[in-house]
Amino acid sequence: MELNDAPGDLVLAMIGFLVLGLAATAVFLSVKKRGGRPTSNDFEPATLSTISSLLPYFRTAFEPGKADRLAVRLVTLLQVDAVAITDLGGIVGSHGVAADELDSVRAIAERQLKTDRNQMHRHREKQDNGSSCSDPYCPQKSYAAIGVRVEGRLVGTICAWGTGLGTGQAGALADTGRLIEAQLGLLELKQARSQLEESELDSLRAQISPHFIYNALNVIATFILTDSIRARKLVIEFANFTRYSFRKAGRFTSLADELRAIESYVLLQEARYGSRLKVTLQISPESLSARIPYLSLQPLVENAIRHGVESMEGDGHIQITAHEKGALTVVTIEDDGSGMDPDRLRAVLAGNSDSHHVGLLNVDTRMRRAFGDEFHLIIDTAPGEGTLITLRIPKLQRYSDD
Structure with a gap:
């Protein structure tokens, strides 16, 4: 370790x-x-x-x-x-x-x-x-x-x-x-740390269950009668995402694996929101091998949808990017949604809020633990201005799933 x-x-x-x-x-x-x-x-x-x-x-x-x-x-x-x-x-x-x-x-x-x-x-x-x-x-x-x-x-x-x-x-x-x-x-x-990390992941999984699984199954049920081929594809995407989200092996994963899970998640959400939701990716090939804490991007994308697109009228756009910058791999998740008050955000990240943004605090904590306090989440937001979240991942870091 x-x-x-x-x-x-x-x-x-x-x-x-x-x-x-x-x-x-x-x-x-x-x-x-x-x-x-x-x-x-x-x-x-x-x-x-x-x-x-x-x-x-x-x-x-x-x-x-x-x-x-x-x-x-x-x-x-x-x-x-x-x-x-x-x-x-x-x-x-x-x-x-x-x-x-x-x-x-x-x-x-x-x-x-x-x-x-x-x-x-x-x-x-x-x-x-x-x-x-x-x-x-x-x-x-x-x-x-x-x-x-x-x-x-x-x-x-x-x-x-x-x-x-x-x-x-x-x-x-x-x-x-x-x-x-x-x-x-x-x-x-080491054992205490592993138990803490597993409890944090369980918290994220519990957050996924009520907010996502119910809606995903309802969407699939709707398409069974109107578009059986698409319903079958959505069932496969649902299985892929839940298999990844509830796996028990490893503290770290590759950016490529995390993005594949997010792709399944987004396809299910697009089936629900239709043309209201648009997600684009700009990922440099050399960034795909970057090692990141397991289940660290999906909560941020879910946050962008639930507290960005879902809370506003009209269409919403989420952009995910990843590129190399010196000794870092830089990943960003940006939405043009409703944004949030900076004071409220500070309270969330300090653990002093009962906000529904628990995913932000969870991911921020795990990033700090994995790489050091200097690798905390960088969040730029304001009411009505959308949200930009930046993760910086050191490329020369050695990882252990022990």
Whole structure:
């Protein structure tokens, strides 16, 4: 995910996670001393490339069926005998854990879930009381355990142990935990963004349903008796448009695909309004491959028809253009309808109006999120003067549907 794909507060949060990750990595790569004291073993810190290769595994650290893969790699990374990963319900992944050690693992994890401090136990071969281990949780080996938190919530633990485990491995395990927390935090932000974007698209789809589908079906029903051939063509256009509008795949689409959907939409509207509605397109061929947020033009064309042509007497004209301008693809939608008051428009775009122009705010928000605040909608309008909406799309932008 690109940083400029996210709203400002998410960007700041991501930067914070990145700084945390880099800080943890710096500790991870430090020399073999902590607090000025040498470590108790010959633990060699991991290289940056090794840590980078583990990032995908960090994101699935607590997923059953995937946590085992991280445990295998942590055994090698930390140079320990065994690693166990637990969520709030129990062990979700492990490597090197013997069957007779499972109870000790569960006990260590349960104790870690009840404390804010990381655990570190150093096994001694012989204690003063003659026992081989002073800690009932791990009778035969040294161990370290950490809790992993996301947004302040404890989500699980990671335990590592071995006969030669020392402070070097314990510190590296703590650093690993911070990196995992950063990756899981970014994953939550990404999921939250996806849910928000899907809800915004659902809002647009809901707007299409009552204002368009009912009228389109009525028009088709009228032509069934008077012009069956045209009725059949309109049914196909209706199917094409609804299939595109209600699809679930992808945050971005090409300008060519969006225009094909608009063509179907306009044909249905022209069947309803007849000669009152005229739509023309001037699209440069090189602009067709431009990547734009899915369902970003149709709401603007619908707005031009409903609040432009429909609200005025006489004929209405809508013109859609697209051309290249330096590093941008510039798309405009212009109508000669009734226009709107600039103060009311500002209220709509600020989200302070219960206006029916919700499509404008929705598209403006998604354009800002996709490309940055500087790529907001540019709208020129005045009462009785029509409306001109301009979208600027950066050509060198990298896109992800993740």
